[in-house]
Amino acid sequence: xxxxxxxxxxxxxxxxxxxxxxxxxxxxxxxxxxxxxxxxxxxxxxxxxxxxxxxxxxxxxxxxxxxxxxxxxxxxxxxxxxxxxxxxxxxxxxxxxxxxxxxxxxxxxxxxxxxxxxxxxxxxxxxxxxxxxxxxxxxxxxxxxxxxxxxxxxxxxxxxxxxxxxxxxxxxxxxxxxxxxxxxxxxxxxxxxxxxxxxxxxxxxxxxxxxxxxxxxxxxxxxxxxxxxxxxxxxxxxxxxxxxxxxxxxxxxxxxxxxxxxxxxxxxxxxxxxxxxxxxxxxxxxxxxxxxxxxxxxxxxxxxxxxxxxx
Amino acid sequence: xxxxxxxxxxxxxxxxxxxxxxxxxxxxxxxxxxxxxxxxxxxxxxxxxxxxxxxxxxxxxxxxxxxxxxxxxxxxxxxxxxxxxxxxxxxxxxxxxxxxxxxxxxxxxxxxxxxxxxxxxxxxxxxxxxxxxxxxxxxxxxxxxxxxxxxxxxxxxxxxxxxxxxxxxxxxxxxxxxxxxxxxxxxxxxxxxxxxxxxxxxxxxxxxxxxxxxxxxxxxxxxxxxxxxxxxxxxxxxxxxxxxxxxxxxxxxxxxxxxxxxxxxxxxxxxxxxxxxxxxxxxxxxxxxxxxxxxxxxxxxxxxxxxxxxxxxxxxxxxxxxxxxxxxxxxxxxxxxxxxxxxxxxxxxxxxxxxxxxxxxxxxxxxxxxxxxxxxxxxxxxxxxxxxxxxxxxxxxxxxxxxxxxxxxxxxxxxxxxxxxxxxxxxxxxxxxxxxxxxxxxxxxxxxxxxxxxxxxxxxxxxxxxxxxxxxxxxxxxxxxxxxxxxxxxxxxxxxxxxxxxxxxxxxxxxxxxxxxxxxxxxxxxxxxxxxxxxxxxxxxxxxxxxxxxxxxxxxxxxxxxxxxxxxxxxxxxxxxxxxxxxxxxxxxxxxxxxxxxxxxxxxxxxxxxxxxxxxxxxxxxxxxxxxxxxxxxx
Ligand SMILES: Cc1ncc(C[n+]2csc(CCOP(=O)(O)OP(=O)(O)O)c2C)c(N)n1
Ligand code: SF4
Numbered sequence: 001x002x003x004x005x006x007x008x009x010x011x012x013x014x015x016x017x018x019x020x021x022x023x024x025x026x027x028x029x030x031x032x033x034x035x036x037x038x039x040x041x042x043x044x045x046x047x048x049x050x051x052x053x054x055x056x057x058x059x060x061x062x063x064x065x066x067x068x069x070x071x072x073x074x075x076x077x078x079x080x081x082x083x084x085x086x087x088x089x090x091x092x093x094x095x096x097x098x099x100x101x102x103x104x105x106x107x108x109x110x111x112x113x114x115x116x117x118x119x120x121x122x123x124x125x126x127x128x129x130x131x132x133x134x135x136x137x138x139x140x141x142x143x144x145x146x147x148x149x150x151x152x153x154x155x156x157x158x159x160x161x162x163x164x165x166x167x168x169x170x171x172x173x174x175x176x177x178x179x180x181x182x183x184x185x186x187x188x189x190x191x192x193x194x195x196x197x198x199x200x201x202x203x204x205x206x207x208x209x210x211x212x213x214x215x216x217x218x219x220x221x222x223x224x225x226x227x228x229x230x231x232x233x234x235x236x237x238x239x240x241x242x243x244x245x246x247x248x249x250x251x252x253x254x255x256x257x258x259x260x261x262x263x264x265x266x267x268x269x270x271x272x273x274x275x276x277x278x279x280x281x282x283x284x285x286x287x288x289x290x291x292x293x294x295x296x297x298x299x300x301x302x303x304x305x306x307x308x309x310x311x
Numbered sequence: 312x313x314x315x316x317x318x319x320x321x322x323x324x325x326x327x328x329x330x331x332x333x334x335x336x337x338x339x340x341x342x343x344x345x346x347x348x349x350x351x352x353x354x355x356x357x358x359x360x361x362x363x364x365x366x367x368x369x370x371x372x373x374x375x376x377x378x379x380x381x382x383x384x385x386x387x388x389x390x391x392x393x394x395x396x397x398x399x400x401x402x403x404x405x406x407x408x409x410x411x412x413x414x415x416x417x418x419x420x421x422x423x424x425x426x427x428x429x430x431x432x433x434x435x436x437x438x439x440x441x442x443x444x445x446x447x448x449x450x451x452x453x454x455x456x457x458x459x460x461x462x463x464x465x466x467x468x469x470x471x472x473x474x475x476x477x478x479x480x481x482x483x484x485x486x487x488x489x490x491x492x493x494x495x496x497x498x499x500x501x502x503x504x505x506x507x508x509x510x511x512x513x514x515x516x517x518x519x520x521x522x523x524x525x526x527x528x529x530x531x532x533x534x535x536x537x538x539x540x541x542x543x544x545x546x547x548x549x550x551x552x553x554x555x556x557x558x559x560x561x562x563x564x565x566x567x568x569x570x571x572x573x574x575x576x577x578x579x580x581x582x583x584x585x586x587x588x589x590x591x592x593x594x595x596x597x598x599x600x601x602x603x604x605x606x607x608x609x610x611x612x613x614x615x616x617x618x619x620x621x622x623x624x625x626x627x628x629x630x631x632x633x634x635x636x637x638x639x640x641x642x643x644x645x646x647x648x649x650x651x652x653x654x655x656x657x658x659x660x661x662x663x664x665x666x667x668x669x670x671x672x673x674x675x676x677x678x679x680x681x682x683x684x685x686x687x688x689x690x691x692x693x694x695x696x697x698x699x700x701x702x703x704x705x706x707x708x709x710x711x712x713x714x715x716x717x718x719x720x721x722x723x724x725x726x727x728x729x730x731x732x733x734x735x736x737x738x739x740x741x742x743x744x745x746x747x748x749x750x751x752x753x754x755x756x757x758x759x760x761x762x763x764x765x766x767x768x769x770x771x772x773x774x775x776x777x778x779x780x781x782x783x784x785x786x787x788x789x790x791x792x793x794x795x796x797x798x799x800x801x802x803x804x805x806x807x808x809x810x811x812x813x814x815x816x817x818x819x820x821x822x823x824x825x826x827x828x829x830x831x832x833x834x835x836x837x838x839x840x841x842x843x844x845x846x847x848x849x850x851x852x853x854x855x856x857x858x859x860x861x862x863x864x865x866x867x868x869x870x871x872x873x874x875x876x877x878x879x880x881x882x883x884x885x886x887x888x889x890x891x892x893x894x895x896x897x898x899x900x901x902x903x904x905x906x907x908x909x910x911x912x913x914x915x916x917x918x919x920x921x922x923x924x925x926x927x928x929x930x931x932x933x934x935x936x937x938x939x940x941x942x943x944x945x946x
Binding site: 003009075092094290 | 343534535536537538542545546547549550552554555557574576578579580581582583585586587589590591593594595596597598600601602603604605619620623627713716717718719720722723724727729730739740741742743762763764765766767768769770771772773774775781782783
């Protein structure tokens with residue numbers, strides 16, 4: 001038996017395999033968009049062809065951070081904003097593991113903004129799902145980086161003076177090689193996009209519109225939506241960076257005007273993943289590093305060989 | 312002037328002038344000549360220009376500190392002192408390497424300065440002649456720049472200085488020739504050899520007024536290597552199977568980060584320079600979570616950013632090794648100056664009742680062994696372990712027998728199960744692996760772990776309080792059990808360190824001495840040298856260098872304190888942090904402990920400790936402002 005026999009095992013999984021047994025029951029509010037992400041992810045997994053033991057889901061803190069409590073796989077519920085750096089290293093240490101990271105808009109675009117930019121820039125082979133409900137959910141309704149300008153909350157009583165962050169445009173500038181937006185109210189598209197994102201070899205960023213009926217009463221803004229690939233009006237070449245940038249700009253401008261554009265915005269299949277880049281310059285071992293610790297035949301060189309220059 | 316036992320050679324100039332490499336080669340040559348060597352590095356926080364010096368001490372006996380003052384000054388001038396625009400010239404910087412170093416030059420010492428750089432008026436302006444007479448110094452002006460220019464370029468002044476020193480001190484130039492020949496090639500090599508030879512000849516020709524020479528090397532029993540504390544930490548990590556490093560540059564941590572980054576890929580490992588220190592620590596956690604032995608680290612401010620991930624590692628019981636290379640704080644403080652001011656920060660940072668292992672090695676050998684032990688404990692006990700050292704130990708070089716590093720590697724990732732073992736292990740009814748058992752089977756506090764990709768090992772790691780399979784739980788009973796188990800590891804480790812006689816504390820001086828000195832980390836060997844001086848002068852003193860800061864060696868320290876009348880805690884910070892820690896851990900001795908503190912950016916010299924001890928004994932009083940003495944409570 002290999003040390004990581006779950007990896008690459010022929011798996012005919014159905015979405016039930018990713019549903020934990022008897023506990024725990026989700027603590028999300030009724031009607032919360034987070035259920036939509038969980039269901040879409042479960043639905044995507046059979047498509048991806050991975051079994052629960054070879055998948056690791058990393059989350060931050062917030063309502064979204066509980067995703068991996070309700071999803072059967074290896075899970076790491078990290079700290080606020082830090083899912084990505086933890087996830088990145090697991091991927092580097094064992095590229096065979098399917099790495100998925102998830103977080104809220106406060107978690108991912110606020111406190112974890114720096115990590116988001118740099119993970120995208122490095123194009124790590126992983127999927128990053130941001131539960132974008134335009135609000136801080138778990139801390140009870142404060143304005144988030146994606147809340148619309150003028151948004152009133154207990155901490156912004158006069159309404160936010162800030163323009164909302166443009167996550168798709170930011171992601172494109174930072175270097176993500178797969179960028180899509182989907183919505184909890186559109187389960188079929190969401191599952192399809194997640195499956196595609198997970199299979200993409202590079203950093204796949206999915207801005208997932210989730211409604212927070214508890215703190216963000218404007219949640220209804222997420223219906224109706226238009227799939228930009230389906231619509232003749234918006235169809236653009238998703239491999240063309242300039243066209244994608246324009247489409248993103250339009251989508252981000254229209255979001256708060258009531259027209260919701262979702263779908264794939266940008267896909268770059270040419271760009272090598274970070275692992276491939278690192279391997280190419282000789283800074284990444286061929287054999288997954290994690291395997292070496294279980295390999296009885298592995299050779300462990302010691303520092304003694306380095307002492308020559310100290311003599 | 313009696314013949315000094317040790318050569319204490321200081322080379323001074325501007326940073327960027329090659330002071331570092333020159334002094335390293337000088338030390339290496341003396342080591343090869345059969346002497347023991349020790350270097351001490353002093354540099355300002357700027358890239359080019361600014362006053363910098365390195366001391367090389369060499370002798371046949373043990374040389375474990377920079378010593379008191381020094382006895383040979385080689386000044387090169389500061390070639391980067393002038394601003395590019397003529398009118399921005401700010402004082403005679405070229406004379407600075409000479410003037411700024413004179414205060415610590417011992418009586419009867421030798422001065423070599425570059426006549427090619429300094430005009431006669433410059434030298435007159437600083438009253439060198441007068442001061443030399445007062446102190447019995449021997450001054451040798453020599454046109455080092457001229458010699459360098461003749462065969463090569465101005466920067467070879469350092470080689471000229473070394474050649475001239477060798478002649479004045481009667482050191483065989485062959486050792487320097489060999490280093491130049493091995494380290495350079497082509498024209499550079501030829502030019503440097505010529506410069507060395509010319510300067511050496513000149514040094515032989517001038518009249519020697521000083522009448523003393525460098526000690527002749529008695530030789531070593533075995534091959535020696537010249538290493539810094541940072542080298543030793545890095546090599547200890549490598550030998551312990553660490554193959555993943557993540558970091559963000561910050562002085563002086565950058566040293567270990569650089570050494571590891573340059574070597575790990577060759578060893579099949581991975582190095583990541585990331586966006587900030589939060590990410591750096593988080594990456595090390597992620598790699599460790601995946602089953603790889605990983606390390607990160609930083610200095611003061613960067614380490615502060617790691618406070619939150621540190622707690623995450625503890626709560627999720629993910630092994631994590633961090634290096635904290637201290638420098639003077641608070642805030643950005645003095646980036647290139649040593650201090651031991653982060654002790655409390657290292658011991659207690661992160662929210663909640665947070666526990667970790669903290670070692671503070673005192674020298675190159677301890678940096679190696681304690682880093683290895685930190686890894687072993689972190690991975691065996693699934694707990695964060697921190698190796699704390701400082702800018703002094705980072706920059707100093709010492710010779711160590713090569714055989715010291717002839718150790719077997721240990722790649723064992725500790726308490727990780729194989730898939731076969733996972734299949735046998737406890738699972739929850741929902742099929743999740745019980746990663747955080749309330750009562751681990753072997754009766755210990757460590758619940759073995761699985762890593763992603765292993766069949767049947769699925770669990771949730773979370774920074775929230777959690778139950779046996781990792782799900783968030785605020786159940787009071789579970790909370791207490793999990794807290795007790797996590798905190799209990801520290802007692803287990805304390806027991807392990809005690810029981811196997813792996814004590815990292817180092818003792819020095821007569822066992823039955825009347826008085827004690829307690830110190831930690833990089834100050835230890837300086838204190839030990841002072842203890843010898845004190846005992847020779849008729850005092851009755853012994854000292855202990857504490858390396859195990861958490862878990863704290865209660866038994867050992869109690870024994871030490873019970874055996875003395877009074878103890879002075881010597882440390883490089885302003886608030887007596889170790890002293891406070893001792894009192895907290897042992898719950899008493901407030902009336903038995905006084906503090907000798909130094910926090911001016913320079914480490915203790917043996918004579919500082921001698922003066923401080925005498926002050927504590929009522930025999931004297933600190934003659935200068937550079938140290939503070941804080942008496943025991945009630946005194
Ligand atoms: C360092 C830190 N700062 C603040 C918090 C408190 N906190 C918990 S969740 C959260 C906001 C979550 O908002 P978002 O990421 O949008 O997720 P949501 O709850 O809406 O899913 C904050 C500020 C924390 N846990 N850690
Ligand atoms: S607070 Fe909002 S985001 Fe959180 S669970 Fe409730 S509805 Fe969902």
